[in-house]
Amino acid sequence: MRRVTFAVDYPPSLAHPMHRRLDESAVSRAELLMWGPMDTVTTLAWYDGTPGAVRSLLDPVESITAVDLVAGDGGTYAFVHQTEYELGAPVLDLVADSGVVFLPPVTFEAGGRARVEAVGESEFLAEFHADLREHVDATVERVADFRRWSTPAVDVTPRRHEALAAAVAVGYYDVPRTGSVADVAAELDCAASTAGELLRKGEAALVRGFVGRPRRQS
Incomplete structure (x- = not known):
């Protein structure tokens, strides 16, 4: 399917x-x-x-x-x-x-x-x-x-969710990529460094939730 x-x-x-x-x-x-x-x-x-x-x-x-x-x-x-x-x-x-x-x-x-x-x-x-x-x-x-996988349990803050959604909208995750971190920053009205950090932390939460591994304590 x-x-x-x-x-x-x-x-x-x-x-x-x-x-x-x-x-x-x-x-x-x-x-x-x-x-x-x-x-x-x-x-x-x-x-x-x-x-x-x-x-x-x-x-x-x-x-x-x-x-x-x-x-x-x-x-x-x-x-x-x-x-x-x-x-x-x-x-x-x-x-x-x-x-x-x-x-x-x-x-x-x-x-x-x-x-x-x-x-x-x-x-x-x-x-x-x-x-x-x-x-x-x-x-x-x-x-x-379609796969019958359950929805991964993730902990993404609203701001990181907003950054991930903006990244999808500007084509940051397209293959080939058509958008940049700068484009995401423009959507969020923030610095590129801030947008990059939001994306990295959001992506990390999604990956941990998908593979089912808790965050390692440092």
Whole structure:
């Protein structure tokens, strides 16, 4: 089986109301972590903003009936209850009828872009991609074999996570590499030496978590 990361650019007519409001709020990213069965419409998400900013982002969404906010991990977790998902009907129907499985998180970014990972057989993934492109601008960012490895336990601070995310965005981990530490520093608005240190420490935590070895005490 294959694991594919899709980048999807939603037009305002198909985007969730929360997603459309990201451009106007103090929150720039939302990560949908868990979602309930279609008939309960209960989700758990993480936002890169304060509880107050998240409340301001979500309150105007009319389908939301209740929100519970908990600060954590450099942002805010939100348990959200809705009367309907409010994603554009063509895309929602496509997701419900597809022959692939979707993995959390689904990441929503300011500007209308979302990133989602799907797992399935190549023919079904290709079919999903083709059907998706009939409604939105969707590109394939990454393709890999799917493995049933558990998620490695890692301890990455929010700032190091931000640096790693910036490095991915600027192409620092592309093969061949298309971005530099200086590019990461520009994204973070910090010195190149600081960006380099954040990347090294973040990478070290990821590798230790992946191989399952604790940090050696000096």
